[in-house]
Amino acid sequence: MLLQWVPKQQSVTNVGSVRNSVQEIEDIESNDALHDFGGSHANKGHDFAAYWVIGRLIELELAKHPDYVFVCEYVQDVAEFDSQVNPQTVKLYQLKKKEDGYWTVSDLTGQTAKNKTSVADSPVRKLIRHVRAFTTVRATGALVSNSKFKVRLKGDDSSVEVVTVALNLLDDEHTAGLRTAVALEETSAERTVVADDVDLSLVELCRATLALDDLQTHMTGLMFNFLNQIATEHTGQASSLVETLYARIKERSRRTEKAPNWPQLLQRRGFSKKSFNDAVEGLKQIPDAALFRSRLLSKLAGSRNERWAARVTAKLSQCSIEKILGGTANRWHSDQAAIDALCEEADNKNHSDEELFVSLSNYLQISLPVLSEYEIYALAIYEMSQWNLRQTLV
Incomplete structure (x- = not known):
């Protein structure tokens, strides 16, 4: 049933009043x-x-x-x-x-x-x-x-x-x-x-x-x-x-x-x-994810040539944007539980960043065959950085 509403109107006696x-x-x-x-x-x-x-x-x-x-x-x-x-x-x-x-x-x-x-x-x-x-x-x-x-x-x-x-x-x-x-x-x-x-x-x-x-x-x-x-x-x-x-x-x-x-x-x-x-x-109280990725890329690039670094940098930029905007519906998406397990295992065994990078790249190459070689490297760096970032927030 529709409730009856009658709007209030100003009469001659209340024209001068101002309703807050x-x-x-x-x-x-x-x-x-x-x-x-x-x-x-x-x-x-x-x-x-x-x-x-x-x-x-x-x-x-x-x-x-x-x-x-x-x-x-x-x-x-x-x-x-x-x-x-x-x-x-x-x-x-x-x-x-x-x-x-x-x-x-x-x-x-x-x-x-x-x-x-x-x-x-x-x-x-x-x-x-x-x-x-x-x-x-x-x-x-x-x-x-x-x-x-x-x-x-x-x-x-x-x-x-x-x-x-x-x-x-x-x-x-x-x-x-x-x-x-x-x-x-x-x-x-x-x-x-x-x-x-x-x-x-x-x-x-x-x-x-x-x-x-x-x-x-x-x-x-x-x-x-x-x-x-x-x-x-x-x-x-x-x-x-x-x-x-x-x-x-x-x-x-x-x-x-x-x-x-x-x-x-x-x-x-x-x-x-x-x-x-x-x-x-x-957001300013949360560590900068891009900075984490940049540091890790620089560290891994130290033993490789400049061409490798340039190609991975370009793919890493593409990966980070598409991962953010695409959610799980993007070609970079993989089994997060499996990725986290690899990162946790490397942390427990005190593996180096290089060792985890190789291990994660090998896994991603098998699970995501649609990605190119440098896209695999970029995604490995992205996932390693995200895992490291999450540990700082625990």
Whole structure:
């Protein structure tokens, strides 16, 4: 059953009063009619939302936003506020994964070819309702999905290849139906809402280019590029950073119990600019994997000629990038347990780096026949360095 919500309006007696933005955020948090917790979803739906937030964090950092804070499961799946101290704007995100096919108007609003009246509990109507609940904080909304939107636009233009489209750009029949339905829902004995005054430009449909079948790899690639711009020495830790952020965001998404105030809301379900920057800063406390590889390569190259060193250096650079971006789905992947066992045995027997290098190269040559001679050498150095690095973190 749809809970009735009547938006607060300023009457003649309270026009002069100014509602504090934080108070409004807290009021909306406590209002059952404005909660839209998704309940249980498939893992891919949860994963899509968490990885999308990580991508949005990267976007905001690259755009050098002075401050921001995400609050999970606030009204919609995620709310993005412009400040954790004095929030003045919010963007509500409804995150929808779709395995295949397009989103149609019927999926989004409940409108059909015969009936242009939108359904009250449809995804878009909920989003419009929640955006319009704010009167002090400036609110906008977006329905974000991995799939394309196949809806009619004004002038019969196609939306299929459009990445972002505001609702006011839908064809006239559908926008009129949406405005009329919203106006009827909000009209009461105390006030009348005119359909033409319903601003549909505040809500948009957005397509996110995230591949559902390999979200981790996709986001690791984005993080690699981000770290390459701000902390080149830590690009090798892109995957670890993504995993850390993913775990933190997922944990906050599970905290759906109501928060009594703004500080508690941030503590339970918030993830701020400072949280992200602290996670990036934490990488500096971890030894540089690239430095480990460089030192080992220099040591092994000492008894070999310069041509050998140059060829292995080139392959090592290629290996490290593809291993980071490709996860386990890359041609450099081998049995990690077997590699670790060889490294542990060499450590227990106090073998030299040269002895382990030869032993590991022989194993990799058999297990990965698709790799060239110098690729085998590069991978052996990469795996030895990774094992050495892990021992420093124990």
